Amino acid sequence: MLRNITSLILLLALSSVSFAADKPGVYVDPNNVSDTDFYYQGEFYGPLTLPSGCLEMTGLQVVAQGKGKFSALQYKGGLPGNGWNNGPKLELTGELKDGVILLQHDAYVIAVDPNHAVVTNGAGETLGNLRKVRRKSLTLGHKPPHDAQVLFDGTSTEYFQNGKLTPEGLLKAGTITTFPVTDFQLHLEFRTPFMPEKSSQARGNSGVYIQERYEVQILDSFGKTPEFNDAASLYRTKSPEMNMCFPPLQWQTYDIYFTAARFDDAGNKVADARLTVYQNGIAVQRDVAIPNKTGAGKKEGPEPGPINLQDHNDPVVFRNIWIIEPSTPISFASASCSCL
Template sequence: MKRHPSRIVLVLFLGIATWTGSIIAADDRPKVLQLPPAPKLPVVQRTAQETEAPPKPVAYTDAKEAGEDYRVQGEYTGKIESESSEAWHGVQIVALGEGKFDIVIYSGGLPGNGWDGETRLLTSGALAGGRMIFNWGDDNAELAGKKIHVRNAGGDSIGRLSKVKRKSRTLGLPAPPHATVLFDGTSADAFDGGRMTDDGLLMQGVTSHEKFQDFRLHVEWRTPFMPTARGQARGNSGVYMQGRYETQMLDSFGLTGEDNEAGGIYGIKKPDLNMAFPPLTWQTYDIDFTAAKFDADGNKTVDARMTVRLNGVVVQDDVPLPEATRAAPVAEGPEPGPIYLQDHGNPVRYRNIWIVPRDAEAD
């Protein structure tokens, strides 16, 4: 498709929508307008590999206290006109603290909702007086409120994007028959070291009393808003199958998706797609786990395997696990193991945790 020669101006104003639908199939997506990169704007790609962070970054657990930067941060979708068609686009605005933001633009729509999987453009901006002004190549862009207006170099409007609040399709999924309910908001007694917040959420750093072999796990989790933190210091936790194999929990909104980011199997494999939602948004893991096999002498004969759905989308598909996660609390072995929710020093919260042992499903 012929690229539109114009560049864009982005403007935000009030408006919000909620997305709970299914993923747009590739064949149903509108044609993609691939926006040109901005060579004049230096960009440093933010990833969870970064280690520098301001000392003692603030961690907000209540959106009402998170400030203006949190209200600007979020996801936006809409259509942009080209010379011959309209094309969906998605935008993720990521707060970095002190009114600074990363802005990620996806051709086709948001990840898991139309993105073509290839065209991902990164720019940045700063908030001043409730507005954000930044350069996109030779053009200027302005963001304010909760909508994005796109204008070409001549000042003509070529599209509008609205803020959306996506919701995992498995959020609130009830425990099925034969499930073992580990946490339903009434008690943390199923966990060693179990602690609850005043509003009935499970706190990090707990290990289930019961141990499991092959199973299906559902857990809902929420990272804090830590705009000045970076990398592994930004809303970090993890859920360990059998206390051995970690699926990472991290504020990974707007990142590229690595093994130590949300959806990653730590130290083994990055997610096929970064489906992370913004911090302070409830997210879901649905994990199918098959334990490793050992012979009578204790030698491993078959690796453990895992399928991971992040926010209802498969991001790890039947992945072999050749070894336990580094620093896992339980060494590899033939015995069943617990569910462990890691304490990495950040106030990550959990709710609606249940597990269905595979032998119970068979019954």
């Protein structure tokens, strides 16, 4: 049974790191962002008064698009993974002026500051006061089970070819495991940079390339309607069921369950590879059959292959990576996020 395992908590101080951006307009340290827009973007949550007078929980994701411009998605019922039922959502845009972003709607306006989003109607009546929240996956920081192999804990790159660390002990993108994999359960934590003036595939791009054949995309897709090349997509093959991205510079989790393709003695494929992905504790790919390699992946074959944490020239970093390789194929029918 699928469970909602993402918690909603109030805005907290971000964890401390101390390395500088690689290039102008790219921020890797949440405590050292000079772009004011960073402090306005994020998630907001709270009750909204409907025309009927009833209260309804509402979620709002505000996304920095660079130079004071913002886009936003408003969700009926709450945020993705916390109340929103995957129904229609409202797209809004606005600009930062005099310390406030004004998101215009026909029936109301939303005034966003770094901590609140206040909704008022044309008569100036307050319909809602949404508070900024910072959500956290309940699998974040989870310790590996007894049968897991720790691949990276911040102290060594033993299991990664040419693995490079930041001064804070985080693993940089652009490394491959030193061993091949077949069937497995993988936990990893990643953080995308803040790149407000970039868009689409140029915004915090990396990926988990399973067997160097099948890519689970890593991308800053926060506040977007998910597409087949966005975060948690099976790259250019299947979009995620829901966009569970948190804002950039916030730690996120992937919990991946994978069963390799099967081949007969003649090398003919007799069963597709299968994949389940939980992003930040919510199932976004469920027992998906993978018909072929994805994107620039290597050709399918019976031999196992390593996991590539793709280098796409963006400073994505990783921590707390561990793997379980079962002796029998994983049963997706019963797979929930057992890493809790």
